[in-house]
Amino acid sequence: MAFTNRKTYTPFIGRYDPCQPIRVKTYETPPHLYLGFQPPGLEQFSPKEALKRGTLWKALYSPYTSPYGDYR
Amino acid sequence: MTREALPEEFYQLMEDLQAVDFVLIELNLYLDTHPEDLEALKQFNTFAQQSQALRRTFEERFGPLLGGGKSFSTFPWAWKEPPWPWQI
């Protein structure tokens, strides 16, 4: 299975739920949850790229965009 | 420094310094938990040198970055002059 930063689940939808149901809900599982104690010599971003992304380490980079664009 | 809009060079030099100093922050945290990683330590020292050189270039052109005597001042006292970090 491919690695993902975002997992999904399908909540129960009640007959009388007043808001338009979101059928598939999501939550974030960023890469540090899987890395363990960081091994030496991991790949790095260039300094400019590291500043832009917020980390030097490619293995810890975790992009985030609002999931609400994907809903409905 | 003046109250006029800053030249493009200010932003470029500032961002160069921010990038190098960011690598240092990342390596610093990494070394805190990996004190025996010699390669990371060498990289840290190399970037520390780069950072000092960049800071010198920036300060010659735009005034002191560090307070408390960690940077030199021109006359008149330049430290208190804008821009402050949130103003640029």
Place this chain on the structure above:
Amino acid sequence: MWVYEKKLQYPVRVSQCNPRLAKFLIEQYGGADGELAAALRYLNQRYTIPDKVIGLLTDIGTEEFAHLEMIATMVYKLTKDATPEQLKEAGLGAHYADHDKALFYHNAAGVPFTATYIQAKGDPIADLYEDIAAEEKARATYQWLIDMSDDPFLNESLAFLREREVVHSQRFREAVEILKEAREQKRFF
């Protein structure tokens, strides 16, 4: 002691005057999982944690102050030349009545900052687990802020801060492993 540098950690930009977003961002200034709480939490725990991890707490605590300054910069820029009328429309009328445009250490709902946001148990594992939880909660807060923001430049700064929470959480998790002394027994790398 600390040395001040006249430079932000990251080049913060915002695309337009938008006091409504400033009202939400204040959560990370004076809220329970905000940058002030984080800085004070880690720097306070340093005095009673094993020497091996004092450096990490010092460095992350110091970085949190740089993040506090980034949040302040965003709020400053989003509200700088806004009129009282614009602030009222943005739901900041009550803030203006008390503070004009001064920043104040409170959360997005206006609840003032309190020391009770910061735990200090004195047990190294309990304190580091608290720190890991704090980083994950701050990460989540940045997600909710990004979900509500339509300012692409602001979102770049928020994504940067969110990523820092990920890196800090990673380092705190490693600090726990160091204190467990598990790595000397079974080598994992």
